[in-house]
Amino acid sequence: MNGTSLSGLKVIITGGARGIGAAAGRLLAADGARVMLTDVLDEEGAALAREIGAIYRRLDVTDAAQWDAAVAAAEEAFGGVTALFNNAGVLHFGSVTECTPEDYRRVIDINLTGVFLGLRTVAPAIARAGGGTIVNTSSTAGLQGYGGLAAYVSSKWGVRGLTKAAALDLAPDGIRVVSLHPGPIRTPMTAEMDESIAATQPIPRFGEADEVARMVRFLFAEASYSTGSEFIIDGGAVTGQVLQF
Numbered sequence: 054m055n056g057t058s059l060s061g062l063k064v065i066i067t068g069g070a071r072g073i074g075a076a077a078g079r080l081l082a083a084d085g086a087r088v089m090l091t092d093v094l095d096e097e098g099a100a101l102a103r104e105i106g107a108i109y110r111r112l113d114v115t116d117a118a119q120w121d122a123a124v125a126a127a128e129e130a131f132g133g134v135t136a137l138f139n140n141a142g143v144l145h146f147g148s149v150t151e152c153t154p155e156d157y158r159r160v161i162d163i164n165l166t167g168v169f170l171g172l173r174t175v176a177p178a179i180a181r182a183g184g185g186t187i188v189n190t191s192s193t194a195g196l197q198g199y200g201g202l203a204a205y206v207s208s209k210w211g212v213r214g215l216t217k218a219a220a221l222d223l224a225p226d227g228i229r230v231v232s233l234h235p236g237p238i239r240t241p242m243t244a245e246m247d248e249s250i251a252a253t254q255p256i257p258r259f260g261e262a263d264e265v266a267r268m269v270r271f272l273f274a275e276a277s278y279s280t281g282s283e284f285i286i287d288g289g290a291v292t293g294q295v296l297q298f
């Protein structure tokens with residue numbers, strides 16, 4: 054047990070087989086939540102679920118029918134769903150002129166349409182349970198631009214905007230919706246990235262997935278007066294650069 058019990062929390066996590074989603078699943082399960090890990094990496098997801106006492110289910114976030122089936126399974130297993138961590142995502146390198154239309158659509162489909170499908174499928178279940186919380190993973194790339202990441206930046210700004218629209222639409226159902234904005238975090242997604250990327254941040258290092266998981270836990274369990282808001286966990290990256298003249 055790492056903190057207060059989360060025994061009332063019944064959460065679906067997308068992209069939960071590894072990285073930030075896995076760290077969140079681990080922490081929430083350790084604190085008593087009922088956790089359904091979902092991903093397209095079945096072996097890793099199922100192994101982690103066995104280890105932490107969660108359920109694993111395959112869910113490609115771009116597939117509406119798989120969303121319906123996952124929600125039905127979670128409601129049956131847990132007796133309801135109170136939370137969603139819309140975390141699955143992919144990174145794609147390419148400037149506006151280098152990114153192909155196919156790659157652009159694929160990134161938008163997973164990172165943004167996947168979040169939309171999660172909202173529209175899981176929100177009614179959370180409403181049936183009497184209310185709850187949805188955390189959508191954006192990025193610092195949803196707060197500013199980055200060169201060479203045209204599709205990714207577009208998708209993450211979309212997640213930030215969709216979060217605000219959903220927070221307003223779902224407020225009458227007692228559902229809070231917030232966006233999460235990590236800076237560089239050490240996960241399989243960033244395995245090839247050089248540590249120097251973080252060198253001029255106020256906190257000059259990559260973050261750990263577990264640090265993000267603790268913020269996710271806060272958003273589900275403690276942030277009872279926040280909705281539509283942006284929660285940044287970036288070592289100060291969007292504040293500015295620490296430069297020595």
Ligand SMILES: NC(=O)c1ccc[n+]([C@@H]2O[C@H](COP(=O)([O-])OP(=O)(O)OC[C@H]3O[C@@H](n4cnc5c(N)ncnc54)[C@H](O)[C@@H]3O)[C@@H](O)[C@H]2O)c1
Pocket residue numbers: 067068069070071072073074091092093094112113114115140141142143144163190191192193234235236237238239240241242243
């Ligand atoms: N690591 C970072 O520095 C960082 C920074 C900002 C935002 N993020 C965001 O955090 C989230 C998690 O990233 P991570 O760093 O843990 O990356 P990761 O690559 O380790 O994990 C992402 C997971 O999403 C899954 N996934 C990919 N496509 C999917 C699909 N179509 N359906 C279901 N699952 C799918 C992958 O299989 C993987 O398990 C992503 O949305 C990412 O954009 C990461």
